[in-house]
Amino acid sequence: MDAALLRPGAGRTRRGDARERPHGGGRPGGRSRTGPRGLPRGNPHARPGDVADAGQDRGGAAGAAARDPDPPGRALGDAEGHGAVLQEDPLLSPEDRARALRRRRGPLGVRRSAPRRRHPLSGHRCRHAGHHARARGAPRREGPRDAVGPDRTRTDGDGALLSRRQQARVAVLGTGSWGTTFGKILADGGASVTMWARRPEIAAEISRTHRNSDYLPGITLPDGLSATSDLKVALAGASHVFVAVPSQTLRDNLTAIRPLLAPGATVVSLMKGVEKSTGLRMSEVIIESLGIDPGRVAVASGPNLALEIAREQPTAAVISSSRLETAQSVAMLARNGYFRSFVNTDVIGTEFGGVLKNLIAVAIGIVDGVGYGENTKASIITRGLVEMTDFAVARGAKAETLAGLAGLGDLIATCQSPLSRNNTAGRLLGQGYSFQAVVKQMQQTAEGLASVAPVLELAREIGVEMPIVEQVKQVLDGTLDPRDIAPHLTTDSDEPQGERTSDDSEETSGGPLRRTFKRAFDQLRNGRRGALGDRP
Ligand SMILES: NC(=O)C1=CN([C@@H]2O[C@H](COP(=O)(O)OP(=O)(O)OC[C@H]3O[C@@H](n4cnc5c(N)ncnc54)[C@H](O)[C@@H]3O)[C@@H](O)[C@H]2O)C=CC1
Ligand SMILES: O=C(CO)COP(=O)(O)O
Known part of the structure; x- marks a missing residue:
C-alpha cells in the first residue's frame, strides 16, 4: 500500500481502545484487499472522472477491449420466428426490416424458435425480438423493438x-x-x-x-x-x-x-x-x-x-x-x-431518495472497509432509511416514495454492490485513505461526497437529525475514526430512544414536536427553497 495515501491518525475523535488495531488496508482476519496499483479492491470501474466534481476526464480505455468478454459482431444467431414476426410487421420500414433480419441471423446462421416471455417486472407479455448479442447460456429475452409492440402507442x-x-x-x-x-x-x-x-x-x-x-x-x-x-x-x-x-x-x-x-x-x-x-x-x-x-x-x-x-x-x-x-x-x-x-x-421524494441513499452507501462502504459485518451494515441501512424518510418527508416528500424503488430499492442496490462508486469511496475511507486520496483515486462520479454538506445544511434548516450522515461528514473531514461510526445513534444521549424518530420517541424526548415547530418556522424563513417545490 502506498503509505502516502494513508490518513494521518491525528485529530480524530476515538472511543475505546481500538486505536491499536491494524488499520488502513489491514482488515480483521488479515485478508488483504489491495489490488493493482496498491489500491484496495472494490470498484471494478477503471474509468475517467473525478469523484467530487467529475470535472476531469482521465484515460481508462486501455485494456478494455482485451477485457471484453463479448466482443462486437458476435451476435448469436436468431430465430426464424422473429424474422417472420418482423416481416409481418406493417410498421417497420423495408430498411428496418432488412436490418433487423440481418442482425437476427447469427454468424453461423443459427436459427432458434421465438418463445414468448413474461417480463419479470410486470404482468405484460412481450414478444421476443432479441436482436442483441447475449451472453452464452444467458436466458433469452424479448427484443427492444418488439417490447414496444406494433400496436403500442x-x-x-x-x-x-x-x-x-x-x-x-x-x-x-x-x-x-x-x-x-x-x-x-x-x-x-x-x-x-x-x-x-x-x-x-x-x-x-x-x-x-x-x-x-x-x-x-x-x-x-x-x-x-x-x-x-x-x-x-x-x-x-x-x-x-x-x-x-x-x-x-x-x-x-x-x-x-x-x-x-x-x-x-x-x-x-x-x-x-x-x-x-x-x-x-x-x-x-x-x-x-x-x-x-x-x-x-x-x-x-x-x-x-x-x-x-x-x-x-x-x-x-x-x-x-x-x-x-x-x-x-x-x-x-x-x-x-x-x-x-x-x-x-412525488418529485421531491423520488429525487431525495436518490441523493440520500448515496450518503448511506458511503457509510456502508466505510464500515465495510473497516471490516465490520452484516449486523453493522443492516443497522446502518435500517437507521439510514429512517433518516432518509424523516428528511425527505420534512422537505415535502411522501413517505411511501422512500419505501419504494427510489428509496429503499436504491438503498439496497447501492449499499450491497461493489459497482456503486459511493460505496467504493466509503470503503476506501474505511480502509484508512484520506478524503483527498479517495477523490484522487476514484475514477467516476460519486455524488454522495459532494452532497453531504448541503444535505446536512438542509437538515439543520428543517430540524431533522441525521446522525449517520453527520458521522459520514466527520469521517470525510478526518475528525472521526471510521471505526467509530455508530449506527444506533439518534443522539449522543444515553436515554433509550424510540426506533421511529417521528412517533414513539415523542414521549422520551419531545423532539418531534419541537422539530415540527422549528420546521414550520424554518420553512417560512427559507421561502426561496420552498417556493420552487414541486409537491405532488
Ligand atoms: N452510474 C450509475 O450507475 C448511475 C448514475 N446516476 C447518476 O448519473 C449522474 C452521472 O453519473 P455517471 O454517468 O455515472 O458518471 P460518470 O462519472 O460515469 O460520467 C460522468 C460524465 O460526465 C462528463 N463530465 C464531467 N465533467 C463534465 C462537465 N463539466 N460538463 C459536462 N460533462 C461532464 C464526463 O466526461 C462523463 O462523460 C450522477 O448524478 C449519478 O449519481 C444515476 C443512476 C445510476
Ligand atoms: O445510483 C446508482 C444506483 O442506483 C449508482 O450508484 P453510485 O453512483 O454509487 O455508483
Missing part, C-alpha cells in the same frame, strides 16, 4: 399520441456510465437517440464502433444510438432531453443548453445529487436555469446500477414529474425488454 410531453411510425427523437447529454446506459435503454425501447459527449473522441467511438469502452467495456450499443460532441446537433428536434452530467456541473451545462432546447421539449434529470452552493435538487436547478414550467421536467431514479442494466439484467425505475402525463411519456420511452419504468408525481 406513446404520448409525447403534451400528451399527444406517438405511434412507432413517429419514432421519438431524443437526446441524452453526458456519455459517462449512466448517460450511455440510459441512451441504450431508450434506443432499445425504439427511440432514435443522439448522445452528447463533451469529448469528441468518445462521441466518435460511440458512433463508429457502438462502444464506449471507457465507461461500459464489453457492451455493444444499439443501432438506434449515435453520438456527437456538438450540443446543437444533439438537441435539434429532440422531444425529450435526458441529462446525466455530474450534479455540480449541471448549472453551467444548462447555460449552453437553454438557447438550443426545442420548444416544448421535456427535460429529464438522471442525476442523484444536490447543488452544493444552493442545496437545490437537480430538477429545481433545471427549472430555475432553463426558466421552464415544472410540468416539463421529470426525474428518473431507482436501483439502477449502470453496468448491470447495460448487460440487460431486468431492472425497474421510477419516473416522476409534477405533471403525470410528462412522467408517463418519459416512462413509455424508458421501457424495453429488460427495463420497466413506474411513474409518480
Whole structure:
C-alpha cells in the first residue's frame, strides 16, 4: 500500500481502545484487499472522472477491449420466428426490416424458435425480438423493438399520441456510465437517440464502433444510438432531453443548453445529487436555469446500477414529474425488454431518495472497509432509511416514495454492490485513505461526497437529525475514526430512544414536536427553497 495515501491518525475523535488495531488496508482476519496499483479492491470501474466534481476526464480505455468478454459482431444467431414476426410487421420500414433480419441471423446462421416471455417486472407479455448479442447460456429475452409492440402507442410531453411510425427523437447529454446506459435503454425501447459527449473522441467511438469502452467495456450499443460532441446537433428536434452530467456541473451545462432546447421539449434529470452552493435538487436547478414550467421536467431514479442494466439484467425505475402525463411519456420511452419504468408525481421524494441513499452507501462502504459485518451494515441501512424518510418527508416528500424503488430499492442496490462508486469511496475511507486520496483515486462520479454538506445544511434548516450522515461528514473531514461510526445513534444521549424518530420517541424526548415547530418556522424563513417545490 502506498503509505502516502494513508490518513494521518491525528485529530480524530476515538472511543475505546481500538486505536491499536491494524488499520488502513489491514482488515480483521488479515485478508488483504489491495489490488493493482496498491489500491484496495472494490470498484471494478477503471474509468475517467473525478469523484467530487467529475470535472476531469482521465484515460481508462486501455485494456478494455482485451477485457471484453463479448466482443462486437458476435451476435448469436436468431430465430426464424422473429424474422417472420418482423416481416409481418406493417410498421417497420423495408430498411428496418432488412436490418433487423440481418442482425437476427447469427454468424453461423443459427436459427432458434421465438418463445414468448413474461417480463419479470410486470404482468405484460412481450414478444421476443432479441436482436442483441447475449451472453452464452444467458436466458433469452424479448427484443427492444418488439417490447414496444406494433400496436403500442406513446404520448409525447403534451400528451399527444406517438405511434412507432413517429419514432421519438431524443437526446441524452453526458456519455459517462449512466448517460450511455440510459441512451441504450431508450434506443432499445425504439427511440432514435443522439448522445452528447463533451469529448469528441468518445462521441466518435460511440458512433463508429457502438462502444464506449471507457465507461461500459464489453457492451455493444444499439443501432438506434449515435453520438456527437456538438450540443446543437444533439438537441435539434429532440422531444425529450435526458441529462446525466455530474450534479455540480449541471448549472453551467444548462447555460449552453437553454438557447438550443426545442420548444416544448421535456427535460429529464438522471442525476442523484444536490447543488452544493444552493442545496437545490437537480430538477429545481433545471427549472430555475432553463426558466421552464415544472410540468416539463421529470426525474428518473431507482436501483439502477449502470453496468448491470447495460448487460440487460431486468431492472425497474421510477419516473416522476409534477405533471403525470410528462412522467408517463418519459416512462413509455424508458421501457424495453429488460427495463420497466413506474411513474409518480412525488418529485421531491423520488429525487431525495436518490441523493440520500448515496450518503448511506458511503457509510456502508466505510464500515465495510473497516471490516465490520452484516449486523453493522443492516443497522446502518435500517437507521439510514429512517433518516432518509424523516428528511425527505420534512422537505415535502411522501413517505411511501422512500419505501419504494427510489428509496429503499436504491438503498439496497447501492449499499450491497461493489459497482456503486459511493460505496467504493466509503470503503476506501474505511480502509484508512484520506478524503483527498479517495477523490484522487476514484475514477467516476460519486455524488454522495459532494452532497453531504448541503444535505446536512438542509437538515439543520428543517430540524431533522441525521446522525449517520453527520458521522459520514466527520469521517470525510478526518475528525472521526471510521471505526467509530455508530449506527444506533439518534443522539449522543444515553436515554433509550424510540426506533421511529417521528412517533414513539415523542414521549422520551419531545423532539418531534419541537422539530415540527422549528420546521414550520424554518420553512417560512427559507421561502426561496420552498417556493420552487414541486409537491405532488
Ligand atoms: N452510474 C450509475 O450507475 C448511475 C448514475 N446516476 C447518476 O448519473 C449522474 C452521472 O453519473 P455517471 O454517468 O455515472 O458518471 P460518470 O462519472 O460515469 O460520467 C460522468 C460524465 O460526465 C462528463 N463530465 C464531467 N465533467 C463534465 C462537465 N463539466 N460538463 C459536462 N460533462 C461532464 C464526463 O466526461 C462523463 O462523460 C450522477 O448524478 C449519478 O449519481 C444515476 C443512476 C445510476
Ligand atoms: O445510483 C446508482 C444506483 O442506483 C449508482 O450508484 P453510485 O453512483 O454509487 O455508483
